[in-house]
Amino acid sequence: MEWEVKxxxxxxxxxxMILAINVEDGPLHGKEQVAELLQETVGDKTEVIYHxxxxxxxxxxxxxxxxxxxxxxTPYVESMGDNSELxxxxxxxxxxxxxxxxxxxxxxxxxxxxxxxxxxxxxxxDAFVAAxxxxxxxxxxxxxxxxxxxxxxxxxxxxxxxxxxxPTSAGEDNYDPLFxxxxxxxxxxxxxxxxxxxxxxxxxxxVAWF
Numbered sequence: 001m002e003w004e005v006k007x008x009x010x011x012x013x014x015x016x017m018i019l020a021i022n023v024e025d026g027p028l029h030g031k032e033q034v035a036e037l038l039q040e041t042v043g044d045k046t047e048v049i050y051h052x053x054x055x056x057x058x059x060x061x062x063x064x065x066x067x068x069x070x071x072x073x074t075p076y077v078e079s080m081g082d083n084s085e086l087x088x089x090x091x092x093x094x095x096x097x098x099x100x101x102x103x104x105x106x107x108x109x110x111x112x113x114x115x116x117x118x119x120x121x122x123x124x125x126d127a128f129v130a131a132x133x134x135x136x137x138x139x140x141x142x143x144x145x146x147x148x149x150x151x152x153x154x155x156x157x158x159x160x161x162x163x164x165x166x167p168t169s170a171g172e173d174n175y176d177p178l179f180x181x182x183x184x185x186x187x188x189x190x191x192x193x194x195x196x197x198x199x200x201x202x203x204x205x206x207v208a209w210f
Contacts, residue, residue: 072110
């Protein structure tokens with residue numbers, strides 16, 4: 001599917017090595033390379049500009065059409081991944097808030113587990129993709145966000161609202177998740193509009209699982 005946008009596309013990436021994308025010379029390891037992959041996907045009619053942590057002046061002074069914000073966790077093993085609050089690390093919440101207050105925004109979360117998505121941070125997000133740990137096939141993310149393939153994933157676990165809810169299981173009397181087990185949306189094949197929105201008392205947002 002050919003995809004064209006007038007103006008500029010804006011890629012924001014928070015950390016090094018949060019995407020591993022399988023290309024001819026092997027997995028990608030640098031955030032600048034992620035921007036290059038998106039540029040290749042959208043073609044020369046759309047400019048992709050990379051900033052790790054853009055300032056308010058940067059966001060205000062350039063004529064961006066929209067933003068893609070990629071946040072998540074760095075690679076870890078065992079206790080190195082301990083996070084008692086299960087929040088997005090490295091100021092991820094602040095980055096999302098800064099961008100969504102100014103631009104239409106797609107947020108892509110890279111993580112091996114659900115993380116807390118606060119309403120005051122996430123409420124202005126136009127769309128959210130849980131990409132989990134995409135590994136060597138991470139390039140498939142661009143295939144689905146630009147509509148070449150449908151989102152097919154369904155949530156394999158409960159996505160809790162707060163860590164105080166843990167452990168939580170479907171069927172419990174007080175089961176009140178942010179997103180229930182089995183949840184997932186599909187995009188329309190020829191566009192980016194979701195078939196429906198998931199609405200709860202936090203927010204309404206287009207959500208998909210990669």
